[in-house]
Amino acid sequence: MVRDVAFGQYFPADSVMHRLDPRAKILLFIGYIVIIFCTFNYVSLAITTVFTALFLILSRISPVFYFKSLKVILVIVIITSLLNLFYGSGEELWQWWIFKITLNGINRAVFVTVRIVCLILASSCLTFTTSPTELTDAIERLMKPLKVIHFPVHEIAMMMSLALRFVPTLLDETDKIMQAQKARGADMESGNLIKRVKAMLPILIPLFVSAFRRAYDVATAMECRCYRGGAGRTRMKQIHMAGRDTAAFAALGLVIGGVIVCNIFLPAAI
Amino acid sequence: MSFISIQDVCFSYEEIEEGKHVTNAVDGVSLEVEQGEFVAIIGHNGCGKSTLAKHLNALLLPDSGRVLIDGDDTAVEDNTYAIREKVGLVLQNPDNQLVASIVEEDVAFGPENLGVEPSEIRRRVDAALRAVDMYDYRGHAPYRLSGGQKQRVAIAGILAIQPQCIVLDEPTAMLDPSGRQEVISTLLKLNRTQNITVVLITHFMDEAVLADRVVVMDSGKILTQGTPGDVFSQVELLKKHRLDVPQSAELIHKLRGCGLQIDKIPLTQEDCVALLEEAMR
Numbered sequence: 001m002v003r004d005v006a007f008g009q010y011f012p013a014d015s016v017m018h019r020l021d022p023r024a025k026i027l028l029f030i031g032y033i034v035i036i037f038c039t040f041n042y043v044s045l046a047i048t049t050v051f052t053a054l055f056l057i058l059s060r061i062s063p064v065f066y067f068k069s070l071k072v073i074l075v076i077v078i079i080t081s082l083l084n085l086f087y088g089s090g091e092e093l094w095q096w097w098i099f100k101i102t103l104n105g106i107n108r109a110v111f112v113t114v115r116i117v118c119l120i121l122a123s124s125c126l127t128f129t130t131s132p133t134e135l136t137d138a139i140e141r142l143m144k145p146l147k148v149i150h151f152p153v154h155e156i157a158m159m160m161s162l163a164l165r166f167v168p169t170l171l172d173e174t175d176k177i178m179q180a181q182k183a184r185g186a187d188m189e190s191g192n193l194i195k196r197v198k199a200m201l202p203i204l205i206p207l208f209v210s211a212f213r214r215a216y217d218v219a220t221a222m223e224c225r226c227y228r229g230g231a232g233r234t235r236m237k238q239i240h241m242a243g244r245d246t247a248a249f250a251a252l253g254l255v256i257g258g259v260i261v262c263n264i265f266l267p268a269a270i
Numbered sequence: 271m272s273f274i275s276i277q278d279v280c281f282s283y284e285e286i287e288e289g290k291h292v293t294n295a296v297d298g299v300s301l302e303v304e305q306g307e308f309v310a311i312i313g314h315n316g317c318g319k320s321t322l323a324k325h326l327n328a329l330l331l332p333d334s335g336r337v338l339i340d341g342d343d344t345a346v347e348d349n350t351y352a353i354r355e356k357v358g359l360v361l362q363n364p365d366n367q368l369v370a371s372i373v374e375e376d377v378a379f380g381p382e383n384l385g386v387e388p389s390e391i392r393r394r395v396d397a398a399l400r401a402v403d404m405y406d407y408r409g410h411a412p413y414r415l416s417g418g419q420k421q422r423v424a425i426a427g428i429l430a431i432q433p434q435c436i437v438l439d440e441p442t443a444m445l446d447p448s449g450r451q452e453v454i455s456t457l458l459k460l461n462r463t464q465n466i467t468v469v470l471i472t473h474f475m476d477e478a479v480l481a482d483r484v485v486v487m488d489s490g491k492i493l494t495q496g497t498p499g500d501v502f503s504q505v506e507l508l509k510k511h512r513l514d515v516p517q518s519a520e521l522i523h524k525l526r527g528c529g530l531q532i533d534k535i536p537l538t539q540e541d542c543v544a545l546l547e548e549a550m551r
Contacts, residue, residue, distance in 0.1 A: 221369070
């Protein structure tokens with residue numbers, strides 16, 4: 001059911017993007033998101049788009065999966081670009097009833113669409129090329145300084161990785177409970193919105209109860225394997241910053257520089 | 271001194287209050303397990319066998335009596351993690367024991383908790399996965415594996431801690447027959463080749479017959495124990511306590527009731543066929 005959603009999945013492979021340090025990837029990702037939303041003219045937009053295309057190619061993951069991840073947010077992209085298209089300011093080019101299209105509106109629509117698509121592609125690339133364990137591990141290490149103010153960094157990272165681990169298991173369970181309730185005559189497809197939400201209750205309650213039972217079991221299993229919090233733990237997979245990480249930061253630096261230069265010397269399109 | 275020494279252990283899940291009758295889940299059990307032994311504990315639901323299993327790695331502490339693992343008392347708090355390194359516990363539900371999203375990372379969880387060197391963890395993980403024949407699946411996601419495969423990964427996760435003893439609490443109860451076969455043959459192999467002590471809690475009699483020793487529990491007490499041959503020849507006693515016997519043993523027992531003269535009790539199908547052929551002549 002929800003199994004087909006490509007967004008947020010990990011595809012093991014051996015590519016430059018896979019081999020980048022996960023910490024570097026997260027920092028690059030954050031920097032990249034900021035810079036996408038700082039593009040104000042077509043040249044800088046082109047620079048960031050080329051950069052996006054570059055790391056999609058470097059990830060060596062079939063474009064099919066990237067298209068699938070875009071499909072999920074297609075509706076949002078269309079709605080926001082239409083809103084921007086019809087609500088631009090300035091001289092109108094075309095008008096019908098309350099809808100008017102202006103040059104500014106068209107520009108806005110293009111920028112919003114490209115930015116959202118780049119954003120989704122970049123975050124898909126991050127999750128496609130980084131295993132959940134690597135991600136949580138990287139987050140744990142990046143947030144380490146927060147330990148000084150007694151922020152439970154290890155616990156939060158552990159909860160995140162457990163949550164990610166149990167997503168498919170709980171999805172399976174939801175399917176089973178739905179089938180069981182349908183077998184007893186539960187009707188989940190008809191009626192208005194409120195009725196349908198109410199019909200979800202007989203699924204949510206057993207799911208909740210079983211999640212608690214599972215959590216209890218998982219805790220026991222973790223204790224059996226000598227888990228006692230983050231202190232004194234080592235990791236099998238060590239992560240090191242390498243030459244390619246520096247290169248990646250340098251590339252992002254060039255893009256940021258390019259965008260800033262364009263913004264200063266070229267007129268803004270929106 | 272035996273490796274595991276359970277001395278007159280009582281345990282109750284209920285609060286102990288004055289004047290109130292308390293039912294003990296484990297009621298005065300004493301049991302010794304030697305290093306390298308394969309012991310099966312059988313009994314029907316609620317007989318206290320799972321509760322007893324949780325005493326072996328200090329998940330539960332006895333209300334009275336003592337549990338010694340390699341001479342260390344489980345009730346002493348400083349011993350807890352040393353004991354859990356020596357005795358690994360595998361639970362019934364394979365799904366709930368795997369904590370990481372990738373097989374090899376899950377197996378690494380135990381040694382990571384112990385603070386083992388990364389290169390040594392890698393070596394242990396590879397060795398553990400090979401020992402349970404799951405090395406080829408090291409990069410897979412646990413939820414894509416079959417029940418038997420998941421349970422073998424769970425066993426590998428315990429093996430990576432390098433325990434001297436593995437306790438398994440009904441590891442095959444949720445598996446299909448082929449999954450059960452995989453798990454049991456893995457356990458036999460570990461016991462034979464690596465001299466790992468195995469305590470297998472089960473309600474499948476055909477698994478129990480493979481053990482060196484069978485312990486039968488009922489209402490928190492040990493009913494009888496001995497070699498599989500000894501235990502399963504007491505068909506009347508087991509029946510009285512609503513326990514199954516292996517099919518072949520039951521068949522011969524019934525034939526005896528009809529007047530057939532067979533004095534041995536067979537445990538496996540092959541033995542049974544051989545015995546019957548002999549009797550027919």
